[in-house]
Amino acid sequence: MKHKEVDGIILGTLENEWDQISPFLKYGPILLCNEYHHSADITIIGYDEFEAAYMGVVHLIERGHKKIGFCFDTPYSEAQCQRKEGYLKALQDYNLHHRSEWIFGEMFNIEDGFRVFHKIKDLKDRPSAIFTGNDQVAAGIIKQAMKNGFKVPEDLAVIGFDNQLICQVVTPTITTIDIPVIELGQQAVLKIIESISGNATLNRRIIKLPTKLIIREST
Structure with missing residues (x-):
């Protein structure tokens, strides 16, 4: 320029x-x-990153979930920080708590979703639902959950973000935030x-x- x-x-x-x-x-x-x-x-x-996360987490709460995890990608992104604030505010408004081990940063793709699931599986106190930073991560979590005998959404509910085509080809299809x-x-x-x-x-x-x-x- x-x-x-x-x-x-x-x-x-x-x-x-x-x-x-x-x-x-x-x-x-x-x-x-x-x-x-x-x-x-x-x-x-x-x-509206705050509202998007708030809306998604409230949906999970209304489905009966009290232990809800959160994934994000770039840690220095202000947009991602706003999304995390929306997640935390939804929990606060419904008098629910989060644990630090339920929050997963720098997760970008399907392989990262695999890793998130295995981290969840190894926890003694697991979240029953997770709000992810994008649909690729959500697909990875779902794939590994099903492979390891988990039922989705009965054992682990998953929300994606972006509304990519992968949401409609993965089984089960992915609830997501459309942008x-x-x-x-x-x-x-x-x-x-x-x-x-x-x-x-x-x-x-x-x-x-x-x-x-x-x-x-x-x-």
């Missing part, structure tokens, strides 16, 4: 500190998409184009798109 090879940037993640990125604002607009930052003076478009990924991309592109064209400025503004719980067989 400094050399005018691009006119603006949509950041999908923050791998650097904001003070390393902010000097480049003088060369063109920057928009943060699908992530949050507490002090970045730019427009941020993402999902408006197309709308997210469209809004990000439209707003960066408006800024490049001089029709808008990307000042500090947080846009949170709503998510939806898709109930299937895994809960």
Whole structure:
């Protein structure tokens, strides 16, 4: 952008500190998409991560679960922190507790889901349900649970996140959080184009798109 090879940037993640990125604002607009930052003076478009997790955990509670685990991926992500806060608030509102060994970080894919299940299986005090960070992890947990004689959702209920196609091909099908990924991309592109064209400025503004719980067989 400094050399005018691009006119603006949509950041999908923050791998650097904001003070390393902010000097480049003088060369063109920057928009943060699908992530949050507490002090970045730019427009941020993402999902309501807190509400998504809260909604999913309440669903598990309403299914009768009192011991609920939680998976997340990137530990330094503010979006993931908001999701964890939603999980904890749902438990608090229903006077339920969590244990540190029920929370699993840096879990990204199916193989990680295998590992999560085996960690759960080895616990003396196991959660009966788990809210995962994505559908790949959820699929891995379900696969290993079934392989080890667990019934899903009777012995272990599982919620995914993203509503990927894998949710409909795994048996049992996966309850998940549906995210408006197309709308997210469209809004990000439209707003960066408006800024490049001089029709808008990307000042500090947080846009949170709503998510939806898709109930299937895994809960």
